[in-house]
Amino acid sequence: MQTAVNLWPLLGVAVIVAGFLLRLHPVLVVIAACLATGAAVLMPPLALLAALGTAFVKTRNLPLILLLPLAAIGLLERFGLREHAQAAISRVKSATAGRLLIVYLAIREGAAAVGLTSIGGHPTMVRPLMAPMAEGAAERQAAAHGTVLSDAARQRVRAMTAATDNVGLFFGEDIFVAFGAIVLMQTILRGEGIEVDPLHMALWGIPTALSAFVIHAWRLRRLDLYLDREARA
Amino acid sequence: MILQLEHFYYVVGAILAIVAWMSATDRTNPRRWSTALFWGLYALIYLAGETLPAALAGAIVVAMALLAGFGGVRSGRPDVLPDSERRASAARLGHKLFLPALAIPLVTVIASTLLKDVKVGALFLIDPKQATLVGLGCASIVAAALACRLTRSTPVQAMREHRRLVDALGWAFFLPHLLAILGLLFTQVGVGKAVAHLTMSYIPMESALVAVAVYCVGMALFTIVMGNGFAAFPVMTGGVGIPVLVGVFHANPAVMAAIGMFSAYCGTLMTPMAANFNIVPAALLELPDKHAVIKAQVPTALPLLVVNIVLLYFLMNQ
Numbered sequence: 001m002q003t004a005v006n007l008w009p010l011l012g013v014a015v016i017v018a019g020f021l022l023r024l025h026p027v028l029v030v031i032a033a034c035l036a037t038g039a040a041v042l043m044p045p046l047a048l049l050a051a052l053g054t055a056f057v058k059t060r061n062l063p064l065i066l067l068l069p070l071a072a073i074g075l076l077e078r079f080g081l082r083e084h085a086q087a088a089i090s091r092v093k094s095a096t097a098g099r100l101l102i103v104y105l106a107i108r109e110g111a112a113a114v115g116l117t118s119i120g121g122h123p124t125m126v127r128p129l130m131a132p133m134a135e136g137a138a139e140r141q142a143a144a145h146g147t148v149l150s151d152a153a154r155q156r157v158r159a160m161t162a163a164t165d166n167v168g169l170f171f172g173e174d175i176f177v178a179f180g181a182i183v184l185m186q187t188i189l190r191g192e193g194i195e196v197d198p199l200h201m202a203l204w205g206i207p208t209a210l211s212a213f214v215i216h217a218w219r220l221r222r223l224d225l226y227l228d229r230e231a232r233a
Numbered sequence: 234m235i236l237q238l239e240h241f242y243y244v245v246g247a248i249l250a251i252v253a254w255m256s257a258t259d260r261t262n263p264r265r266w267s268t269a270l271f272w273g274l275y276a277l278i279y280l281a282g283e284t285l286p287a288a289l290a291g292a293i294v295v296a297m298a299l300l301a302g303f304g305g306v307r308s309g310r311p312d313v314l315p316d317s318e319r320r321a322s323a324a325r326l327g328h329k330l331f332l333p334a335l336a337i338p339l340v341t342v343i344a345s346t347l348l349k350d351v352k353v354g355a356l357f358l359i360d361p362k363q364a365t366l367v368g369l370g371c372a373s374i375v376a377a378a379l380a381c382r383l384t385r386s387t388p389v390q391a392m393r394e395h396r397r398l399v400d401a402l403g404w405a406f407f408l409p410h411l412l413a414i415l416g417l418l419f420t421q422v423g424v425g426k427a428v429a430h431l432t433m434s435y436i437p438m439e440s441a442l443v444a445v446a447v448y449c450v451g452m453a454l455f456t457i458v459m460g461n462g463f464a465a466f467p468v469m470t471g472g473v474g475i476p477v478l479v480g481v482f483h484a485n486p487a488v489m490a491a492i493g494m495f496s497a498y499c500g501t502l503m504t505p506m507a508a509n510f511n512i513v514p515a516a517l518l519e520l521p522d523k524h525a526v527i528k529a530q531v532p533t534a535l536p537l538l539v540v541n542i543v544l545l546y547f548l549m550n551q
Binding site (some may be wrong): 005006007008009010012013016017020024026027028030031033035037038040041043045047048049050051052053054055056057059060061062063064065066068069070071072073074076077078079081083084085086087088104110115116117119120121122123124125126127128129131141155156157158160161162163165166167170171174180182184185188189192194196197199202203205206207208209211212215216219223224 | 238241242244245248249277279282283284286287288290291292293294297298299301302303313314319320321322323324325326327328330331333334336337338341342345346363365366368369370372373376377379380381383384386390391392393394395397398399402404406407408409410411412413414415417418419421422423424426427428430431432451458462463466467471475480485486487488490491492494495499501502505506508509510511512513514515517518519520521522526528529530532533536537540541544547
């Protein structure tokens with residue numbers, strides 16, 4: 001088929017897909033994809049290195065969110081923050097892992113919807129506070145049936161805590177008018193000659209934001225049922 | 234501007250340099266020299282990134298990726314307090330332990346909303362364009378100081394704990410940065426155009442429902458490949474959204490854009506390419522399966538994608 005569009009750049013995508021399917025080391029897969037993409041469009045090696053270097057320096061803001069809070073979190077953990085979070089929640093009789101995470105989902109999504117996206121996050125909220133609390137609640141659920149929380153169930157609770165943070169953030173932030181995604185959508189539509197009110201885009205996001213809450217909250221209810229079943233087995 | 238992002242690049246550079254030095258002198262780390270080299274190179278990028286020749290910075294990226302990819306980045310055996318001591322300290326400090334942790338979001342929010350517009354003389358106190366990141370930087374330092382005071386620890390101990398967590402993350406810490414580089418490279422060479430071309434050439438979009446499904450599923454698939462909804466949105470909207478949904482089926486562009494972006498986010502929930510949301514938390518939570526978070530998210534993402542298709546189909550002519 002004769003085509004004016006160059007399809008060679010897709011080689012990098014193929015490398016990514018193959019690498020992840022073969023479960024190779026992710027870092028090697030990504031750097032191989034970088035080199036393959038450069039080679040596929042016949043970029044000279046030095047130009048490719050320069051492109052990688054420029055991009056590396058330009059994206060230095062990205063790891064900041066993860067790196068900077070770690071000193072405070074690490075120190076608090078050394079002196080028992082996670083143990084205390086776990087103990088505090090296990091004193092609340094009605095708390096279950098699922099209910100706790102539904103409350104967290106509501107807070108995370110609601111806060112993001114009014115622009116407060118920094119309430120939450122994996123290094124600052126999930127690892128030191130929410131995951132130990134969810135685990136503490138799950139341990140109490142198991143203890144109520146006279147068993148201990150299995151490793152598989154513990155890992156499932158942790159993974160669901162991280163998932164809840166992501167779902168709350170993603171589907172909350174997009175209904176905040178001043179959020180980057182809304183600005184990006186407006187810019188791109190304007191480039192195509194279509195003028196859209198950001199408020200309308202934010203409003204039409206609300207049905208999906210509510211659906212995300214309902215679907216994920218329902219799954220968190222199912223997490224409680226799973227924990228009860230595990231505890232009885 | 235008094236406080237800007239560049240200042241925190243130096244903070245990060247200094248932290249990474251200390252991590253490198255601590256790794257080099259840690260005999261419990263089986264690969265202490267290659268580990269130290271990795272963090273040292275990373276520190277160099279933060280301390281001198283602007284002044285390095287671009288090709289040299291690129292060579293550093295490749296070297297770091299090879300070091301990390303072939304198992305050269307390991308951790309030492311951290312010195313943690315015994316369980317009993319930690320529980321005793323948790324009981325002694327009680328709820329006070331929460332304060333420095335909660336200070337991080339609190340100070341970030343205050344800095345990024347209230348202090349954003351504060352001027353000292355003619356200068357902004359913090360860079361208004363980077364208010365959230367600068368706010369988080371300030372918050373982290375405030376929280377570290379509060380944590381030191383509360384636990385009567387020295388800043389050196391805080392750095393040791395910092396290194397323990399960075400060590401535990403290892404290569405997972407570097408992966409999101411590397412993926413961002415790949416994303417920029419993809420954009421530069423026109424991966425988006427190629428994908429859009431394939432989608433448009435091979436899928437007939439005669440009925441509104443098929444066109445809506447192609448737009449939403451394409452958005453999610455493209456995000457799975459690129460790891461970022463912001464990369465998928467212009468391609469799918471330019472390729473399918475505007476010519477077909479708006480042009481042929483008279484969709485309301487606001488509805489199309491809003492639901493389209495959310496469809497991309499469904500993809501973000503399902504891809505290892507969005508490493509900072511999906512792979513880093515698995516490392517932070519010490520999960521043996523590095524795809525455990527993705528597996529926890531797929532059953533939310535797929536039904537939500539179907540809901541998006543239905544919503545867009547019924548709402549687009551509003």
